[in-house]
Amino acid sequence: MGIDEFDVIVIGGSYAGLSAATQLARARRRVLVIDAGQRRNRYASHSHGFLGQDGREGAAIAADGRAQLMKYRTVSWREGLATQAVKHEDGFRVTLSDGSAVHAQRLVLATGMADELPSIPGLAERWGSSVFHCPYCHGYELNQGRIGVLATGPHSWHHAMMLPDWGQVTFFLNGAFEPDEEQLTKLAARGVTIERTRVQAVSGTATVTLTDHRALVLDGLFVLSRLHSASPLGELLGCEMEDGPMGRYLRTDMMKATSVAGVYACGDAARMAGSVAFAVADGAMAGVAAHQSLVFGLPVAA
Known part of the structure; x- marks a missing residue:
């Protein structure tokens, strides 16, 4: 049986991942979102400070975002945990906990953080x-x-x-x-x-x-909780990390590109401090950057 092929795989289906996938979907790219269903703000009853959504339940914001995203015909969704990602000459192979594998030319890591109190x-x-x-x-x-x-x-x-x-x-x-x-x-x-x-x-x-x-x-x-990456995929791929006062996160440039060509990171996984508004903004940038890299190619290593 062949491996399913996509232009971009977004790992993480919370606010940052949804935002990244939406930009790619609107560019009519084949996108797969893999989501383990563990939003970082799942313990809070309501979300505040996000323009137009102030005071809404975080789960409702995420559910609306997913429903809107899935109206785009080029988008697929997989419930599950991505346990491995390997870079090849022609892209990335991602393996899920059920043993299945998928392939894409680009990856967006929106894997979030875990809090240690x-x-x-x-x-x-x-x-x-x-x-x-x-x-x-x-x-x-x-x-x-x-x-x-x-x-x-x-x-x-x-x-x-x-x-x-x-x-x-x-x-x-x-x-x-x-x-x-x-x-x-x-x-x-x-x-x-x-x-x-x-x-x-x-x-x-x-x-x-x-x-x-x-x-x-x-x-x-x-x-201020200690922060740990909710997924080891970034480090397994060799992405450089940044040491912040509360923990380590994925280092990215202004376009949300990591140190590994073809891998982008957004949301709490790639910033010192986070919120829903920051996550959505980061995701939009990561999605746009991933799309443009498909059009113009990846930068040549120095």
Whole structure:
């Protein structure tokens, strides 16, 4: 039995992948989307900050995007996990977990990221409902209430500095970070309360219990998770990685091309910080770049 052939395979069917595939579909290219069904924001009930979709369920935005994409006759969709990708002279062979294989001239990796939270009881259970990572996505709905920032490293200082625009902030250092004098001065000017006692657990909506048994009732808690690529395909293909403050992600140029000719990456997998709006923009660029490379050819290696 022959291998199915496509112009471009998009791995990942969330916002970035859908956006990339839409550009390619509108160029009447044969596109396959392979989706494992694990949107990063699946824990959040609603999405905010995306023009025209503010306040909608993230699942509904993705479902609408898929329904619109599948109206294009050159698009195919496969539910499943892409486990291997190999580059050949004539393109890329992608193998799925069921053992089937497909082939394309170009790849777009929209594989997303996985979040690793501190191992504090009650934290993971509230991820996306009252424990968040993005102030722009979730801060406004806290109605200028009581907000906590749980430090995971030096970059948490930026979190604590920003969040007073959304409420009254307590910065839980939790032994993960100690601000210097200049940083403390700036935090004080922003009205941030510093709490050095270790965090024991999170309960209720976002009540933080400390090791000295004090309980601070909050409306929301922000934490910068450690990020891990949700798929090893980029590294298996030899794509260069970028080291960010929260983890490693795929390095791309302005056209979302990776270091491997013919492979493009978009969305959270290829940027330091993400949101639905960023993912859609990245995906559009990756789809356009992949299409133009089919027309004009790939750049010649130096």
